[in-house]
Amino acid sequence: MPSETEQAFIREVWGLQGTAYLVVILRYYSRFSILGWRSLAWDDAIMFLAIVAHTAESLMAYLVVARWKGLANNAMTDEQRAALDPQSNEWYLRVNGSKTHVAGLILYTTLLWLLKACWLVYYARLTEGVNNMHRLIRSGIIIIGVTYTSCLLVAFLKCIPFHHQWQINPSPGNNCMPAISTVQTIFVMIMNTLTDFYLMAIPLPVVWKSHLPWRKKLILLIMFSGGFLEMAFGILRCVSILTLGDIDPAQSGYWSVRESFVSVVLTNMPMVYPIFRRFIEKGLSASRSRATSQGDTRGYKLSSMPGRAASTGQRQNLSFSEPNDTAWDSEEHIIVDRGQGGSISREEGSLNLPKHQTIGITFDESGTPGGSATATDESHQIMVTTEYTVTEGSRRSSSTMNGPGFLNR
Structure with missing residues (x-):
């Protein structure tokens, strides 16, 4: 039976997953209800791939905690490695936990970069006709492609041969411990932060220079500044893995799921926000209409x-x-x-x-x-x-x- 902490995390995983599904459904509802299925664009297709990757990542995090008891090939002394029986259940749990960590980290990286691609396609449509924006979009495509490829290369080449990432005895070294690999954790965090800064640099100057009222301009600035929140979660994930990874190897799964959820919600916010705005405006309009009909009895x-x-x-x-x-x-x-x-x-x-x-x-x-x-x-x-x-x-x-x-x- 999973411990109370493990059960709490399992509930958190599927609760966040269900909320992410709801947000994506609202996104597609907004697109269909206003403009019809013909309005679907490439970012909508990319979002579908992203939610599939998010589901797979959540499943990996669930397996790490519920099935493999949070164990991997780290948090062991050399004596413990030598004394562990290859036929024991702990050996089995640690090997499979390490393999699941490898798959989960690849899915985590793929999800984040799919969401970045979704932002980029959205910005391309958003800034259509604005001077010099096509250059920023094209540069963004190159940057996202190069950084994603580099993250995958780090994931596959940081430990050679590759199967040493689930080796128990002898110790394979930090680079071959997927749950706490310093190289991979820091590299992905840096690439994630830099690309988020670049993506935010595309719409924010345009919004700032626009002639919109300040209230609406502030709403857009907040909406397109969500990358700061995502960066904060990415940094928290990196710090928790490097400081608590040898105590609790499941830290990688904990914070990967949380950061991924925040990224999914922020990426869909520009599409979901109008639904709530229209709902509020309809309520205010109905209130004004009732006030007008009750107050102007002599009008026609x-x-x-x-x-x-x-x-x-x-x-x-x-x-x-x-x-x-x-x-x-x-x-x-x-x-x-x-x-x-x-x-x-x-x-x-x-x-x-x-x-x-x-x-x-x-x-x-x-x-x-x-x-x-x-x-x-x-x-x-x-x-x-x-x-x-x-x-x-x-x-x-x-x-x-x-x-x-x-x-x-």
């Missing part, structure tokens, strides 16, 4: 005015662009100034607008209303879905805009 809707032709229940696509403006849209594009050489990225899907009175206003390039817009011209069209209420002394309006990742001005 424009659609109910005599001689006013009302066209209710229509749904329109919202296309809004403005020079020197930055918007975060349902396809996570950054809109930049044309005069700076950028290009305007349009939505690939329609926003799910409420059934209210729809008023169309067309502006030409000079900003004069009344211009005509075609499918290929350079004019800007604003479709504002608004329900107006007119009273004797004031005119009030309420509007709702829906769409994942769209931060209203």
Whole structure:
């Protein structure tokens, strides 16, 4: 029977795994419900591979603790190694525990770098049309590929021959003890930290220079700064393995699972956040609507005015662009100034607008209303879905805009 500590860790492993599944399901729900299956991109496919790797890594951590009792080929003196019977159960547990550690570390590294690739593809779509961003993305592809390959080389070449990583007697040396290997632990931590810094350097300057309101800018800065939290967990993992590894070899499994969970949640946050934002906005909008209907008893809707032709229940696509403006849209594009050489990225899907009175206003390039817009011209069209209420002394309006990742001005 596993000890109380082992049982607590087993519950933690599967609790974190279940939460990770929920976060990924919410990610795909957000993509499907707003833009349909055609909106799926390469980062969604990479996330599927990442969750498979996360499941396998959690299984390895479970086996290390529940099946192999946290034992490996370390935390033994030379006398203990020489006295251990190769036919004993402890020998069997230590050999298989070491093999499971080897597999778990490879899966841990693969998962982290899959999530980095997911971030990179997302940033490529996010910064489409922004000057010089394609160079950062291409450099990021090279950096991620090189660092992942180097981590795998360390995992396979730090101990030659490879099977010495589960050797018991004689002592194979620290490099061949996968649970506490100093070389592999420090190298992966350094590569992980450097790549996280690079990935955060892609969106943060763009968000900082944007013309978004400070409240929304702060939300984006926090969202894209999650790499700092991941780096903190990576450093904690490294310190715990190097300081407690010989006392408790399962430390590698403990912190690998925790860091992986944090990385999965942070990587999916930009996709999951709009669901909670829309839920909150709908609640606030409903509250304002009730307050308006109860307070303005003498007002009436424009659609109910005599001689006013009302066209209710229509749904329109919202296309809004403005020079020197930055918007975060349902396809996570950054809109930049044309005069700076950028290009305007349009939505690939329609926003799910409420059934209210729809008023169309067309502006030409000079900003004069009344211009005509075609499918290929350079004019800007604003479709504002608004329900107006007119009273004797004031005119009030309420509007709702829906769409994942769209931060209203």
